Amino acid sequence: MSKPSSNPRYVLLRYLSGALLFRVVFCSCVLVSMLEILALLEQTTPILQRHLGIQGIFNYACMRLPFLLSGALPLSTLIGALLMLTQMTLASEIAILRAAGLSTLGLYKYLVPATLLIGLAGIVLDDQITPRSEQALAAWWNRTDPSPDEGHSFWFHEGTSLIHIGHVADGGNILGTVDVYARDANHMLSKTLHAQTAHYSGAHGWTLYNLEGLDVDLKDQKVDRLDHQADMPWQTTLAPQDFIRLSSGNAPLSTITILGMLRGQLASDSSPGFLRAGLIERFLRPASLLVLLLIAMPVIYIPPRTGTRSWLPVWCLGAGLLFIVVQGLLRAMGNAGLLPPPVATVPTLIIFTLGSLTVLLRNETR
The missing domain is CATH 2.20.50 (Outer Surface Protein A; domain 2)
Known part of the structure; x- marks a missing residue:
């Protein structure tokens, strides 16, 4: 008795999810490597002046890695999606899927689970890993400082x-x-x-x-x-690690720490609007990645005769970068108290989602 074949939908879901995840991970490795090199070019001299040697350079690179990965994740998702969809379009895979009855919306739905998985990984990275690594880096950097009395002063409120x-x-x-x-x-x-x-x-x-x-x-x-x-x-209820956190300026914070600051249970040097905007933006990370995926979708309409000469991937990449820049600008205005936290985080998602849907519908009706 022959073994029943797998459901074609699950086969397609595994294929598309695996392709997207592989390219996002690859792009993340490339971007983080470049950022690590730039960071080390700036910090290698101070590290060697403190007589920390190669071990100090390695420690700095490892403790800085989560922060760089968190910052590179949105751009990695955008470029990874563009690479995958462009390659599938040029290899006529998109045409085959369309001939089999798969719509643009159906293709997007198949890519949503992998994108949400990346977004959830980003939430864990921002909430648990990055705050700890940046705290350890700040403490190590302060402990090895030969002239800590030249460090900057800071204010905060406790109760x-x-x-x-x-x-x-x-x-x-x-x-x-x-x-x-x-x-x-x-x-x-x-x-x-x-x-x-x-x-x-x-x-x-x-x-x-x-x-x-x-x-x-x-x-x-x-x-x-x-x-x-x-x-x-x-x-005082403050421990040494709390003073390291406060001296680091806008250091990454966990959700528990932010909530404690908003309730007045933990010392804080940030405004409530800054903390609320950071909390909202963190849990909207999956939604932001879904918008970036939607921005990359128009590359499936590259004409077969145009091939690699098409400017469509460039326009999609530019639109994605514009989304990231506008999101950062509104967040900065929210941090400065010029905009309420919801206004500083949500409208960008709505505007670019509607713009991307307009482009997709326009291409569908051609």
């Missing part, structure tokens, strides 16, 4: 208090010039503390050294100078 840190050293275990501005429930200044340094130990937590301060009563307009103290325990 109702505003805190200024002069610099971070020893991977976050030493802080220089700590200024704490405590505020009451009405956000009125109640006390200031100024310490020369702060040190962290696992057993005793944070300790402030060479401490001075002021006791402020704005209602009675009174200011009393506090006695000088050689050292004092610092009651």
Whole structure:
């Protein structure tokens, strides 16, 4: 008794998904390799000046890899889809599928699962892997810095208090010039503390050294100078890795960290709009890749006689790059507080989806 043949739909789904995934992975490897080379050209000299050697270069490249891969994923998806669809069109595979009754919408549906898989991998990369790797890189870079006191200062808020840190050293275990501005429930200044340094130990937590301060009563307009103290325990929930994260500027954050910042449970140096826009953009990553796939679809209409002389792949590539640029510009406006987070993330998807569908319908009716 002969074995029943596989369902042709599943065979086609496996073929198209495998072809798309292979080309996206290939494009990601090429783009990430180029970005790694450019990053190492810039950082090799500082790494060698710190006497970290070849091991330091290797560590830097490995810890930087997830961040570069996350940034290259949208462009890799666009180029991978263009390569696959163009090759299938020039090899008459698209014509054969059309003759078998497969429509443009049907072809797109077969490519959706692989694209969603890439998008979900991007979410995991952005949410879990990249924040950890960038945190490790920042801590390692700070720990090996021969002159950490030349690092930049930064502000953040913890609860109702505003805190200024002069610099971070020893991977976050030493802080220089700590200024704490405590505020009451009405956000009125109640006390200031100024310490020369702060040190962290696992057993005793944070300790402030060479401490001075002021006791402020704005209602009675009174200011009393506090006695000088050689050292004092610092009651804060922040750990050394938190100061490394805060000193890194707009470092990648996990969803749990963002939600903690929005709820006021974690220290933050970012505006709520910036955090909300980042959260929305992260979970819209699969939708963005589906739009890029839709932008690449018109290459299946390359005329057989034109072949590789067609400009259609170039136009599709330009449209995809325009989508990525516009998405980045609106996100930057959302980060600056000029646009609400939903307006900074969703309209680009809608506009380019409608534009791509218009191009596909126009080609279908020719």
